Amino acid sequence: MDKTTQALLALHYITPLTAKAVAALIQANQLERLDTLQVNQLTQTLRITPQRASAILTQFKQLYKVDMQSYYAENAIVPIPFYDENYPKSLLSIYDAPAVLYAKGNVELLKNPAIAVIGSRKASSYTSRVLQQILPELCAQKITIISGLALGADTIAHRLTMQFGGQTIAVLGSGFYHMYPRHNEQLAQQLIEQHLLLTEYAPYVKPARHHFPMRNRIVSGLSQALVVTEAAKKSGTLITTEFALDEGKDVFVVPGPIDSPLSTGTNFLLMEGAIPLLNSQQIIEALQGKIENELQ
Numbered sequence: 082m083d084k085t086t087q088a089l090l091a092l093h094y095i096t097p098l099t100a101k102a103v104a105a106l107i108q109a110n111q112l113e114r115l116d117t118l119q120v121n122q123l124t125q126t127l128r129i130t131p132q133r134a135s136a137i138l139t140q141f142k143q144l145y146k147v148d149m150q151s152y153y154a155e156n157a158i159v160p161i162p163f164y165d166e167n168y169p170k171s172l173l174s175i176y177d178a179p180a181v182l183y184a185k186g187n188v189e190l191l192k193n194p195a196i197a198v199i200g201s202r203k204a205s206s207y208t209s210r211v212l213q214q215i216l217p218e219l220c221a222q223k224i225t226i227i228s229g230l231a232l233g234a235d236t237i238a239h240r241l242t243m244q245f246g247g248q249t250i251a252v253l254g255s256g257f258y259h260m261y262p263r264h265n266e267q268l269a270q271q272l273i274e275q276h277l278l279l280t281e282y283a284p285y286v287k288p289a290r291h292h293f294p295m296r297n298r299i300v301s302g303l304s305q306a307l308v309v310t311e312a313a314k315k316s317g318t319l320i321t322t323e324f325a326l327d328e329g330k331d332v333f334v335v336p337g338p339i340d341s342p343l344s345t346g347t348n349f350l351l352m353e354g355a356i357p358l359l360n361s362q363q364i365i366e367a368l369q370g371k372i373e374n375e376l377q
Contacts, residue, residue: 183256183282196305196364207337229297255286259285308334309334
């Protein structure tokens, strides 16, 4: 492992810096010299307090002696720095792109066309019925399905994708040593063996409430389009749609019954101009158009 990556993995284990912050360290020729850097230098480059800079440097000097490559290999974790060829280029343009992604499973899936499927944690049978109609053709077209391993719509999307012989990626809001929710630990293991788990958090990081909105920007950033099945008016699902719209992604929304609380958010999105999702062909055509534009 090169010195830059060794330093980055040690630093990112301590604090989840963004790609922009690490790029600033590299440009200042400070990342590889972090073990000898002065507190005021790190303070100025990262624009953090001297106390925070001092704590980072103290921890870094201890961790830098550890062979991070061997540590991750022993735990079947693949770290992907933002300058690595396997790091999805689409993520570099999102808000606070992570400096490192951690992967378990088939990293080749990151190269495939993908859509995100999101919805309520309290998803009804309507979500299941909709995805049973939409996903088979998407899977047949080798389109990877991305979601967040949460209960409800995420779980339905992952399981149905596997059932239909497709490929799926789950983006976590925690490190790999703390799978969340625990109810989905078995599903997570299936994804590791046959698909892909992804997180921006070092393995020891526990789930926290603020991690999940941040996780959503990666779910959106990895996909070429977004599908929303069910969502209440005040829902975390709407945060992901905001990320997608900011990134210029197509947002496909399943129209729902007007008497269902789980359709208030989705129907609101439709009123605001989202694309009503009626069949899988809409998504396939949209993705083909995006791929053709990227090749031009």
